[in-house]
Amino acid sequence: MYQEYKSAWAALTAPGADFEITTTAVRGVDIRTYANAVPNLRDAWATTAAYGEREYLIYEDERLTYAQAHDHVNAFANWLVAQGVAPGDRIAIAMRNYPEWLLSYWATLSIGATVVGMNAWWTGPEMLYALNDSKPKVIIVDDERLATLNQIIEQLPAMQTVGVRLSSEQERVTPWQNVIANPAQREAVAIDPDSDACIFYTSGTTGNPKGAQLTHRGCVSNIWSLMFAGALQRVLAVQKGLIEADAEPPIPSALVTTPLFHVTANNCVAHGTTLAGGKLTHMYKWDAGLALKLIEQEKISALSGVPVMAREVISHPDFAKTDTSSLLNLGGGGAQLQPDLVGKIDEQVATARPSTGYGMTETCGIITSIGADYFVDKPASCGPAMPVFETKVVDPESGAERPKGDPGELWVRGGHVIRGYLNRPEATAETIVDGWLKTGDMAREDEDGFLYIVDRIKDMVLRGGENIYCAEVESAIFDHPAVAECTVFGVADDRLGEEVGVAIYLAPGQSTGAEDIREHCAARLAKFKIPRYIWFTDEALPRNASGKFLKRELRDALQVSDSH
Numbered sequence: 001m002y003q004e005y006k007s008a009w010a011a012l013t014a015p016g017a018d019f020e021i022t023t024t025a026v027r028g029v030d031i032r033t034y035a036n037a038v039p040n041l042r043d044a045w046a047t048t049a050a051y052g053e054r055e056y057l058i059y060e061d062e063r064l065t066y067a068q069a070h071d072h073v074n075a076f077a078n079w080l081v082a083q084g085v086a087p088g089d090r091i092a093i094a095m096r097n098y099p100e101w102l103l104s105y106w107a108t109l110s111i112g113a114t115v116v117g118m119n120a121w122w123t124g125p126e127m128l129y130a131l132n133d134s135k136p137k138v139i140i141v142d143d144e145r146l147a148t149l150n151q152i153i154e155q156l157p158a159m160q161t162v163g164v165r166l167s168s169e170q171e172r173v174t175p176w177q178n179v180i181a182n183p184a185q186r187e188a189v190a191i192d193p194d195s196d197a198c199i200f201y202t203s204g205t206t207g208n209p210k211g212a213q214l215t216h217r218g219c220v221s222n223i224w225s226l227m228f229a230g231a232l233q234r235v236l237a238v239q240k241g242l243i244e245a246d247a248e249p250p251i252p253s254a255l256v257t258t259p260l261f262h263v264t265a266n267n268c269v270a271h272g273t274t275l276a277g278g279k280l281t282h283m284y285k286w287d288a289g290l291a292l293k294l295i296e297q298e299k300i301s302a303l304s305g306v307p308v309m310a311r312e313v314i315s316h317p318d319f320a321k322t323d324t325s326s327l328l329n330l331g332g333g334g335a336q337l338q339p340d341l342v343g344k345i346d347e348q349v350a351t352a353r354p355s356t357g358y359g360m361t362e363t364c365g366i367i368t369s370i371g372a373d374y375f376v377d378k379p380a381s382c383g384p385a386m387p388v389f390e391t392k393v394v395d396p397e398s399g400a401e402r403p404k405g406d407p408g409e410l411w412v413r414g415g416h417v418i419r420g421y422l423n424r425p426e427a428t429a430e431t432i433v434d435g436w437l438k439t440g441d442m443a444r445e446d447e448d449g450f451l452y453i454v455d456r457i458k459d460m461v462l463r464g465g466e467n468i469y470c471a472e473v474e475s476a477i478f479d480h481p482a483v484a485e486c487t488v489f490g491v492a493d494d495r496l497g498e499e500v501g502v503a504i505y506l507a508p509g510q511s512t513g514a515e516d517i518r519e520h521c522a523a524r525l526a527k528f529k530i531p532r533y534i535w536f537t538d539e540a541l542p543r544n545a546s547g548k549f550l551k552r553e554l555r556d557a558l559q560v561s562d563s564h
Contacts, residue, residue, distance in 0.1 A: 002448045005374065008235040012228060013387045019228045021387050024415070026194055026217065029435035032388040033217070033415040034224040040191040040216035041109045044223065044275055045073070051277040054251070057099040058281040058298060064099055066277070069106075071183040076107035078186060079179040080138065083160060087112030087189055090134050090199070092159075093261070094118035094127070094149070095142035097282045100164045100176060101260045102270060104140045105198075109216075112189045115198035116211075117261035120145060121545045128152040129208055131159075133423060134199055140176075143167050193217040199422055200263060200361050211422035212361045219267055221415035222365035225386040226272040229357070229369035236372070252278030253298055253326065257286055257305035262546045264333050267365040268357065269304055288312035292322040299326040304355075306547030307337045308485060314348050315507070327352040329371065333359060336453055336471060338478040339379035346376050358382035358453055362437055363416040367391075368451055380475070381450040389414040392436075393443055396457055407454050407469075410443035411436045442469065459551065461490040461498050468500055468529050470551075476524040477502060477517065477531075482510035485541045487549040491533050501533035503554045505540050 012019045020035040051066040091108040116134045140162045163173040197216045201209035238245045254273045258265040281298045330352040345354040355371030370383025385391045393408040402408035413435045420428035442454045455469035470488040477486045484507040490498035514534040521530045542550045
């Protein structure tokens with residue numbers, strides 16, 4: 001099984017093949033890149049003009065074709081140039097996942113300017129920090145973000161504001177309709193592959209976020225890695241006789257479930273689907289019931305979000321009566337799919353196979369990918385690193401490489417890695433050394449080259465000298481039928497340094513107690529890993545904008561005296 005995998009991989013990346021690997025000097029370091037990749041995202045977007053009348057962006061009752069999207073993109077790009085926006089200038093986007101998000105994005109990139117993705121959940125002070133940090137010439141906002149912007153506008157340097165879907169006209173705000181009036185073509189500008197395409201702020205839960213500088217090369221490399229992962233699965237399916245070698249691949253139809261100001265939705269869903277001429281269906285906000293309706297209505301072939309979304313879809317009361325036969329891939333990123341969820345997807349969705357990718361903002365998207373039979377066979381793995389990555393697992397203290405199979409911090413080097421952090425040279429130097437990105441994730445590699453993320457380094461519980469990886473405890477608890485959500489963290493302990501704590505939200509109609517959870521864990525975990533402190537919450541656990549649980553917030557809010 002794995003020899004076939006390696007053979008297919010080698011054939012796809014061989015000299016002269018579609019995904020041939022070459023070496024390129026970037027910022028003084030020789031790194032792996034795809035020989036056949038386009039040089040920048042502007043050129044990637046230009047290829048999609050050929051899709052013409054195919055549907056591209058869907059939002060409620062609005063439907064935009066590729067031809068219409070190109071007209072809007074050209075028009076907004078012309079308006080930006082007329083305002084004096086030049087290559088290297090920054091344009092901020094602060095809105096929900098409306099169609100205008102991607103239209104603004106492609107327009108900005110097409111003139112060599114840089115997109116600043118603003119977290120739509122930010123408060124005034126958080127928005128103020130990012131705008132002062134990135135200093136955009138223009139900001140595009142919807143009603144909610146405009147209200148926040150108006151609270152801080154006097155504390156910001158001068159910039160122009162474009163309003164999207166505003167409930168009323170406002171002074172100093174140019175309506176979207178006015179900026180898309182002139183769709184004429186323009187002369188193309190030169191774009192350096194290693195210049196900034198976008199700045200996405202890392203979703204840290206403490207302190208000010210860091211603006212990761214994603215380059216054109218990095219984003220294009222991620223697209224090619226996504227295409228490689230798809231091509232690899234296709235070759236393997238042909239070898240197994242599941243599809244005909246000359247069969248046309250279906251046109252993708254993806255549901256955008258997470259915010260476009262993060263790489264999961266923008267780089268891993270929108271980029272890949274766009275370059276394949278597919279359809280992107282947007283939601284006002286996540287709702288599993290609505291997602292099921294859209295899967296049936298729009299013939300969605302791929303749903304990729306945080307793992308809890310896939311879990312909510314297959315456990316929804318309407319799942320059994322919804323036509324999900326269009327689904328080919330169901331999975332997610334942003335966190336590891338728990339092993340029990342991998343099995344449930346494979347068993348309950350007749351046409352879809354489970355899939356996941358592990359990645360970071362700092363790698364412009366995925367580092368690894370895994371799906372289908374290989375994910376079912378290794379449900380705790382996130383797959384092998386994509387072809388343009390070198391990887392090593394090191395001791396986080398000394399930097400010495402660990403023996404194969406032993407956990408350590410994962411370091412990666414390759415075409416995806418960001419240029420650095422905006423205005424943070426010290427943080428850049430600390431995180432990227434000789435081209436190697438320190439991921440901050442504890443990982444191990446098996447005999448087949450598949451990686452397993454065992455936890456965030458700072459998320460590990462150190463109990464009496466024993467390392468306890470939260471992800472392992474969470475996977476065991478998620479296997480309990482009454483558990484809908486859980487997150488594990490360390491609780492300070494005078495005797496052992498830390499004890500294991502967990503916050504649990506039960507599935508509707510379910511009930512259980514702390515001792516039942518401990519008994520459940522005892523059959524799956526060593527005794528020292530079983531949570532001492534267990535809280536049951538009445539509401540779903542809080543998450544940040546990228547869908548990750550706010551562990552520190554929960555840990556600080558919950559009191560040990562309230563535990564069961």
